[in-house]
Amino acid sequence: MSLLSRLSKGVGLFLLGTLAGQIACAAPAERVVSVGGSVTEIVYALGEGHRLVARDSTSSYPAEAEALPNIGYARALSPEGVLSVSPDLIIASAGAGPVETLDVLKQADIAYAEVPEVYSPAGVITKIETVAAALGAEDKAKALLGDIAPDLETAHAEAQARAGEAPVRVLFVLSTQGGRIMAGGRNTAADGIIRLSGGINAIDAFEGYKPMTDEAVSATAPDVILAMDRGGDHGVAMEQLASLPALIPTPAAQNGRLVRMDGQSLLGFGPRTADTIRTLSEAFYEAHAK
Incomplete structure (x- = not known):
């Protein structure tokens, strides 16, 4: 097992264990709000874009995302804007806010999953695993990571060699x-x-x-x-x-x-x-x- 895989597995298991306590939905969420450009991109990459009912203003890729209602900037969300689309799950990048808005959303009994921002190949893998866990799409994540994980390692090695x-x-x-x-x-x-x-x-x-x-x-x-x-x-x-x-x-x-x-x-x-x-x-x- 590569170092990248070991790092991802260790961090991913911890975060997925934490996530299990955050998501209280008995049935799979069908009205999902994504907050954070990479979060939205991952949802689509997993083939789950049809479950999105809104996205934040940083979510402009893929092009289909721009057709969704825009609830505002990730760090300046309003409770009213998010609640207006009646979500049953919010998946948001770490740093989304403000805190006051997040408190209101959590009190509204809406499942909330926070996706960590770690600026490394292992961080990319953890993001994908975390989003997939929130959506109940772990099998799709395994398939996606089968391509992405080795490609990250190769790209990084090529860049270091070029430098x-x-x-x-x-x-x-x-x-x-x-x-x-x-x-x-x-x-x-x-x-x-x-x-x-x-x-x-x-x-x-x-x-x-x-x-x-x-x-x-x-x-x-x-x-x-x-x-x-x-x-x-x-x-x-x-x-x-x-x-x-x-x-x-x-x-x-x-x-x-x-x-x-x-x-x-x-x-x-x-x-x-x-x-x-x-x-x-x-x-x-x-x-x-x-």
Whole structure:
């Protein structure tokens, strides 16, 4: 049994045992609300999308999900919005909220399953197992993981081999509101995917996503700048990024080493993570070779 499999099995058994106490439905839930882009993606990957009656605003993949009622942003849910679709099960990513809304939903006697966010291959597997357990679709999870688990290991190994002994330094830019860069530090989805793809996170001074001074950004000296490709400020054009005073002196901006990807693919840690690792690894080292 591989290390990845052992990690997944150990963490998965603990979480599934906890989950059994969270879900009190005697019959399989037929009116399910999914909260979190990767949660929704997993529900569809398991072939259970027909049971969804609503999703949150971060759930835009697959395309069918966008036809579902939107109950709002995952971290700013209202009890009224969720209850309006009469769910018998809510499956939500860890961090969904606010706490006050979750308290109301749990008091309403609606089964609630929390899906952990762990930014690793084992974390992807645990997510799938947890969602499947909530839906009573464990057999489908086994079939899905039969493809996904080995592909994750292979993609990770390929990325590490491509990086070799000279991994690139990558700066993840979450936003540039007001010209000030908010970057991803340790223990974030951005940090996790950068490392899995064979890069080094240029930010090691803090955890989470935080705004930085121009001087601090310049000092990170990234080889590659990574950003999300979506609308609004998060989708800022690469030309704009490269012209920001904080980035102008960096090797990444000077050499045009800029990579952009859809936010859900990039940070979701869902079924498409192996493809994301391959795409980023190729982009990091193709850009680095310029």
